[in-house]
Amino acid sequence: MKTGNAMILERQEHTSPAESVDEKLPIVCEGSVRRSKRKKEIARANHELEVRLFGKPFLRFANAQSLRYLVQVGFLLLTLWIGFEFVQFVNWAEAGGPGEPIARPQGVEAFLPISALISLKYWILTGVVNNIHPAGLVIFLSIVGISLVVRKAFCSWICPVGFVSESLALVGEKVFGRNLRVPRWLDYPMRSLKYLLLFFFLYTIFWGMNEVALKVFIYSPYNRVADIKMLKFFQGISPTALWTIFILAVLSIFVKHFWCRYLCPYGALLGLVGFLSPTKVTRNIPSCIDCELCTKACPAQIAVHKAKTVQSDECTSCLSCVDACPVADTLYLSVKKTRPLSPVRAAWAIVLILPLFMFLAKVTGNWYNAVSSQEYIHRVQEIHSPKYEHNRGQVPVEQDQFHQSGGD
Ligand code: SF4
Ligand code: SF4
Known part of the structure; x- marks a missing residue:
C-alpha cells in the first residue's frame, strides 16, 4: 500500500x-x-498585474507577458517614428534644405553601436564625450545600465529586432505546432559565435585603436554621416544583404530567437554585463512542485526548474517562466536573491532608465551633436564619393576635419 x-x-x-x-x-x-x-x-499563483500612476490604478494586465508586449510595441513604434523622421530629414537635406528646417532625430544614433563603442573608449581615454554622435554613446550606456539592473531585459523588452524575432517564432509555433530545438552539441558552439563577434569588435577597438586612431575615426567624413550611410545601405540594399536578412528571418521562424541566441554581439555583451546584475529569477525550492512548466516556457531553453537562481547569460528577464509557474510565490524576480522585485517595478526600471540617461545628457549638453544642418546638406550631396567609404575601420580623412564643427 x-x-x-x-x-x-x-x-x-x-x-x-x-x-x-x-x-x-x-x-x-x-x-x-x-x-x-x-x-x-500549493496556492495557485495569480499573475495579474496592476500598474499604478500617482497611487491610482492606471492599467491592468493578465500577466507580465501582456505588460512586456505593450512595452515592446511601444518601443517598436518609437523606432519606426525615429526612422520616419530621419528619412524626412535626409530627404530634406538631399533637396538642399528648402523651407522650414527639419530636425535630425538624435535617437537614430541608437543604430550606430560600433561608433558608440569607439566613443566609449575615446571617453574613457580622454574624458571627452565626442560631439559627433554623443546620443549614440548615451543610449549605449543606458542599455548597459538596464543590463546592470535587470540583466539582458533590453533584448526581450525593448529591442525591435528581438521583438520581430520573437514574433517570427510565434508564427512558426502557430503554423507548425512548435519551434525546433538545435541539439545541444550544436547549440553550444553556435552560441559562442556571438561572443566571437563581440570579441572581434572589442579587440579591434579596445586593443587596436589608440587615442589618435579613435579621434581620426570619430571626426572622419565617414563617421560624421554614418547614420545617413546606414540609411542608404538599407534603401539600396544589395541582393546579398537581402538574402542574408531573409535567411535569418526564415531561421527565426523555426528556431526561437535565432539571431539573438547565436549571432547578436550586442546581446552577448549585455549577457556578460548581466552577470553583474543583482536581479535574478529565483525559485523557492520548498514550494516548488517540480512541474517543469517554467523550463518549458523559457524561450532561452534554461532549466529553470533545476535552478535556485537563474544565472545564465541567456536569461533576458522576459518573465515567461514566472508567468508559467502555477504555484504562488514560487518563481519570481529577486534582488540579491532575497527581495522580490515585482514585474511592474522591473518594467518601470526598464522603461525609465533610457529617458533618465537622455535627460542627464540633455542637461549636461551631451545629447545633440555638433554637425550643423548646412554641413549635412553639403555632405549628403557627395555621400557616394570615396571619402565617405571605410575599409575595415580605415577611413579617409579631411585636411581640416578636427577644426570643423564638432572638433574638440
Ligand atoms: S529564465 Fe525565465 S526570465 Fe530568463 S529567459 Fe527563461 S523564461 Fe525568460
Ligand atoms: S513552474 Fe517551475 S518553479 Fe514553478 S512549480 Fe513548476 S517547476 Fe517549480
Missing part, C-alpha cells in the same frame, strides 16, 4: 510537464488533514 504522500511523490515524478499541475492539484486537494495542509502550501 502506498501512503498519500508517496502517491503524491510518485505522481510528481511520473507525470509529464504538460499535465502535471492540473493533475497534481486535485490529488493534493483530496483526503487527509496532511493533504489539506499541502493544499494550502
Whole structure:
C-alpha cells in the first residue's frame, strides 16, 4: 500500500510537464488533514498585474507577458517614428534644405553601436564625450545600465529586432505546432559565435585603436554621416544583404530567437554585463512542485526548474517562466536573491532608465551633436564619393576635419 504522500511523490515524478499541475492539484486537494495542509502550501499563483500612476490604478494586465508586449510595441513604434523622421530629414537635406528646417532625430544614433563603442573608449581615454554622435554613446550606456539592473531585459523588452524575432517564432509555433530545438552539441558552439563577434569588435577597438586612431575615426567624413550611410545601405540594399536578412528571418521562424541566441554581439555583451546584475529569477525550492512548466516556457531553453537562481547569460528577464509557474510565490524576480522585485517595478526600471540617461545628457549638453544642418546638406550631396567609404575601420580623412564643427 502506498501512503498519500508517496502517491503524491510518485505522481510528481511520473507525470509529464504538460499535465502535471492540473493533475497534481486535485490529488493534493483530496483526503487527509496532511493533504489539506499541502493544499494550502500549493496556492495557485495569480499573475495579474496592476500598474499604478500617482497611487491610482492606471492599467491592468493578465500577466507580465501582456505588460512586456505593450512595452515592446511601444518601443517598436518609437523606432519606426525615429526612422520616419530621419528619412524626412535626409530627404530634406538631399533637396538642399528648402523651407522650414527639419530636425535630425538624435535617437537614430541608437543604430550606430560600433561608433558608440569607439566613443566609449575615446571617453574613457580622454574624458571627452565626442560631439559627433554623443546620443549614440548615451543610449549605449543606458542599455548597459538596464543590463546592470535587470540583466539582458533590453533584448526581450525593448529591442525591435528581438521583438520581430520573437514574433517570427510565434508564427512558426502557430503554423507548425512548435519551434525546433538545435541539439545541444550544436547549440553550444553556435552560441559562442556571438561572443566571437563581440570579441572581434572589442579587440579591434579596445586593443587596436589608440587615442589618435579613435579621434581620426570619430571626426572622419565617414563617421560624421554614418547614420545617413546606414540609411542608404538599407534603401539600396544589395541582393546579398537581402538574402542574408531573409535567411535569418526564415531561421527565426523555426528556431526561437535565432539571431539573438547565436549571432547578436550586442546581446552577448549585455549577457556578460548581466552577470553583474543583482536581479535574478529565483525559485523557492520548498514550494516548488517540480512541474517543469517554467523550463518549458523559457524561450532561452534554461532549466529553470533545476535552478535556485537563474544565472545564465541567456536569461533576458522576459518573465515567461514566472508567468508559467502555477504555484504562488514560487518563481519570481529577486534582488540579491532575497527581495522580490515585482514585474511592474522591473518594467518601470526598464522603461525609465533610457529617458533618465537622455535627460542627464540633455542637461549636461551631451545629447545633440555638433554637425550643423548646412554641413549635412553639403555632405549628403557627395555621400557616394570615396571619402565617405571605410575599409575595415580605415577611413579617409579631411585636411581640416578636427577644426570643423564638432572638433574638440
Ligand atoms: S529564465 Fe525565465 S526570465 Fe530568463 S529567459 Fe527563461 S523564461 Fe525568460
Ligand atoms: S518553479 Fe517551475 S517547476 Fe517549480 S512549480 Fe514553478 S513552474 Fe513548476
